[in-house]
Amino acid sequence: MLMYHGAFGDRLGRSFHLSDPPVLRSQTRRGARLAVTELRIDKAGYGMTSPMGNDDAYLVCLNLRKQSTHELWCDGRSVCSTSCESGTTYMLDLRRDPIMYIGDPLHSLYFYIPRQAIVEIGEELGKRNVSGLAIHPGECFRDSIVGSIGQTLLPIFNKAPAANQALIDHLLQGLCVYMVSTYSGSSTRSDIVRGALAPWQQKLVTQMMRERIFEGISINEMAEACGLSAGALARGFKKSIGMSPHQWLLSRRVDMALELMADPDISLADIAFNAGFSDQSHFSRVFTQKMGVAPGAWRKSLTNSKRAEAA
Template identity: 45%
Template structure:
């Protein structure tokens, strides 16, 4: 099957090579975010994208004064684009854009099939179609925060926290179907139970053994024979935190244990424990323990193994 409108394929439409891309597997597909950045003027028209049953959600990180949009060959009235606004492109309708200005966008690839998965636990599917004013760029604070939360991961030089990426992209999917699809998930109020003891033991063991790389949420859910959304809710009920929060806590525990070995640098410890870099490690460590790693380590005895 041909690649969808994300990553290098989407980059070619905007005359960009190897754009930063992150993704999350769903039960029957993927959710993908691609960053497109062009600092020079003189771009022109996007190349046509093969029609498919999917949406492209564009978060505009930079404003654009003049642009044009065609859908199914028809010109659509548009206004100047304010920074941090969002537009939804239906890839079944052959969208083509024109601008002569620099741009900086995050494009979220959302297949209709991935939307319909959301309500699958009780046999009721979420809607496959989203409702968006044609040609409108909306100020959606949830989408804006999601986009900016993913920017550091898109630029990470080392490890990407896959569990975090999964959480963020799945949260985007839930927001889209409830806000623009009119969906109210029955699963949100259905079961108040948590994981069975064997399920909790299994997924915790799996996350501990793959602490540095992380485990995709869909893989954890499959270990429990649950959908991803049901697994995340059940895990939170059982542990009081999300899988991502639990993983971060274990990574900090592992880092604390390694910090007694003064032959290891903080940068090495950060990578060994699955943080993107030392800066990411410092932020998480300080938020959790209230002190920077260097200060914490300075108070450890040199002789501690």
């Protein structure tokens, strides 16, 4: 089974079809992972990224080069189409399966901050109702603190990180504190959607579906694990996630297919089978509905991007 281990370093690089991008790592006092990855794409016309993984975490991006066309999709829907100047920042919620179109050469730093770290820092700051970062998907803004931390870390990528680990720890942990202090959102009773799943139920159900991504799992089985009726589980999941459990499972299978499509030697029929679809026709219908193009056209665009990069 394909597993995600945090959208930083090589895992994040694969989403941009880059091998072994430089990464600096740290962690909070309780062991939550923090990281920053430097990504460079020197030629224009790159195209679409692959999924970054459905992760309970955020990416805080610092643009070091202007992007005249910044397009972002979340949960399979277009949410942003604008330009981003050099020195601006935007944030991505990895629970929403972000995918981006990159038209210009790219140079950015991607800071990885898991929700676990946000809650931990919130408690240390006495803000015990912090549940995440309050963001507008894809909105570019200037933040001098994020910019200064990024510019301070940038030269360290080209030096021996081990010799600078104390500074890396200070800056990445400091950024996490700053993000919680400045951009955190609170979870109060008024924020809870009536009829939605509790956070533990949502986490349990999505984990059960991930573990049974190939063979599938019944609504009744998930409902029993959550102490709900099948109808209440289905309604609560849709209110919490914005789609039915079946649609969520199909989206995860599409994510797996996108990973597999990076290998030109695997046929679309084999990709459909290995991603858990009943056949290639079913795969094609679901893929086209989510991504807006057929699998063959997507793969052709990916191949052309790799050729242009190698030229």
